[in-house]
Amino acid sequence: xxxxxxxxxxxxxxxxxxxxxxxxxxxxxxxxxxxxxxxxxxxxxxxxxxxxxxxxxxxxxxxxxxxxxxxxxxxxxxxxxxxxxxxxxxxxxxxxxxxxxxxxxxxxxxxxxxxxxxxxxxxxxxxxxxxxxxxxxxxxxxxxxxxxxxxxxxxxxxxxxxxxxxxxxxxxxxxxxxxxxxxxxxxxxxxxxxxxxxxxxxxxxxxxxxxxxxxxxxxxxxxxxxxxxxxxxxxxxxxxxxxxxxxxxxxxxxxxxxxxxxxxxxxxxxxxxxxxxxxxxxxxxxxxxxxxxxxxxxxxxxxxxxxxxxxxxxxxxxxxxxxxxxxxxxxxxxxxxxxxxxxxxxxxxxxxxxxxxxxxxxxxxxxxxxxxxxxxxxxxxxxxxxxxxxxxxxxxxxxxxxxxxxxxxxxxxxxxxxxxxx
Numbered sequence: 001x002x003x004x005x006x007x008x009x010x011x012x013x014x015x016x017x018x019x020x021x022x023x024x025x026x027x028x029x030x031x032x033x034x035x036x037x038x039x040x041x042x043x044x045x046x047x048x049x050x051x052x053x054x055x056x057x058x059x060x061x062x063x064x065x066x067x068x069x070x071x072x073x074x075x076x077x078x079x080x081x082x083x084x085x086x087x088x089x090x091x092x093x094x095x096x097x098x099x100x101x102x103x104x105x106x107x108x109x110x111x112x113x114x115x116x117x118x119x120x121x122x123x124x125x126x127x128x129x130x131x132x133x134x135x136x137x138x139x140x141x142x143x144x145x146x147x148x149x150x151x152x153x154x155x156x157x158x159x160x161x162x163x164x165x166x167x168x169x170x171x172x173x174x175x176x177x178x179x180x181x182x183x184x185x186x187x188x189x190x191x192x193x194x195x196x197x198x199x200x201x202x203x204x205x206x207x208x209x210x211x212x213x214x215x216x217x218x219x220x221x222x223x224x225x226x227x228x229x230x231x232x233x234x235x236x237x238x239x240x241x242x243x244x245x246x247x248x249x250x251x252x253x254x255x256x257x258x259x260x261x262x263x264x265x266x267x268x269x270x271x272x273x274x275x276x277x278x279x280x281x282x283x284x285x286x287x288x289x290x291x292x293x294x295x296x297x298x299x300x301x302x303x304x305x306x307x308x309x310x311x312x313x314x315x316x317x318x319x320x321x322x323x324x325x326x327x328x329x330x331x332x333x334x335x336x337x338x339x340x341x342x343x344x345x346x347x348x349x350x351x352x353x354x355x356x357x358x359x360x361x362x363x364x365x366x367x368x369x370x371x372x373x374x375x376x377x378x379x380x381x382x383x384x385x386x387x388x389x390x391x392x393x394x395x396x397x398x399x400x401x402x403x404x405x406x407x408x409x410x411x412x413x414x415x416x417x418x419x420x421x422x
Contacts, residue, residue: 016038059355076252128157130155198233222278317385
């Protein structure tokens with residue numbers, strides 16, 4: 001592709017994304033799915049563009065996209081909703097992560113040549129939901145603040161779990177043994193210290209943002225500060241994604257902070273959050289970046305051995321059959337049936353497993369090709385199946401409940417045809 005074709009394509013993608021958003025309002029087909037399909041067509045199927053074309057720029061772009069999405073979504077979470085949902089979100093995250101890891105580990109070890117530690121690595125990297133996929137889909141669905149907060153927090157927390165546990169198990173693969181104590185030590189430190197650094201960064205920026213606004217062409221400086229914060233937190237060995245989310249939450253709740261009696265006793269000055277122009281600007285940035293991100297995900301997918309893709313499909317189907325049990329158990333009683341249904345199918349994988357699945361092969365470790373093919377297949381099928389189920393549930397929230405009830409109400413004589421009565 002020459003440079004002019006690339007530039008034209010980048011412009012067309014933005015128009016397509018706007019059109020897909022309008023299409024969603026009529027058909028409930030998520031633009032996430034359509035953009036990814038474009039990437040698959042021009043990437044692994046058509047061979048027009050390959051992942052190698054982007055080089056290191058691709059990894060930088062995906063990281064920046066994740067930072068911006070987490071930051072912007074954090075700014076929309078209110079303290080009141082976080083307080084109500086953090087417990088449920090944490091339980092849903094942990095339970096679904098453990099179940100998914102156990103299920104994936106068992107299936108991978110049973111049907112492939114992966115040993116137990118490599119199977120655990122695969123389970124760890126696909127154990128959560130992808131914030132880069134979940135957040136745009138939830139925003140399109142216009143769910144209630146409570147349900148949205150649960151899904152936002154679950155995706156952000158599980159991204160961290162996948163990264164920490166996945167990389168810790170990878171170290172175990174290199175050493176030939178898995179240190180469980182090291183995994184838990186890294187986990188709580190990454191969560192706690194990253195959140196504290198994000199909160200501290202949010203307070204610092206909320207105090208100086210008014211001064212920054214007086215500088216010409218300063219709209220982008222908040223994002224620049226988030227990038228710096230993310231990089232520092234990652235260099236310290238903690239999770240930059242949680243820091244970016246915490247930073248956004250602080251700036252999005254400055255009005256609540258200013259009215260707090262505890263804050264007033266300690267500080268004599270006011271904090272300042274976003275104004276309407278800044279919110280619209282950040283939302284536009286997220287729209288543009290996620291458009292290109294999902295096309296890039298489609299380009300990055302690789303179709304390897306078909307039987308491994310069959311195993312990946314089996315894993316996704318089992319995950320999506322089990323997830324509704326935990327959602328129904330832990331969802332608030334006042335959550336509507338339609339939103340419980342959407343939450344039950346919201347299990348797409350994305351950036352984290354796509355990146356981590358390729359590392360063993362890059363390092364020349366045994367079974368790297370199997371892990372990469374299985375990881376990519378689970379990412380692909382989870383997004384496709386999640387999108388299809390969202391379309392179905394958006395049009396008829398009770399469709400699956402009626403199917404189950406109809407089957408139960410059908411007389412046994414009608415369900416089973418006796419021999420000789422045909």
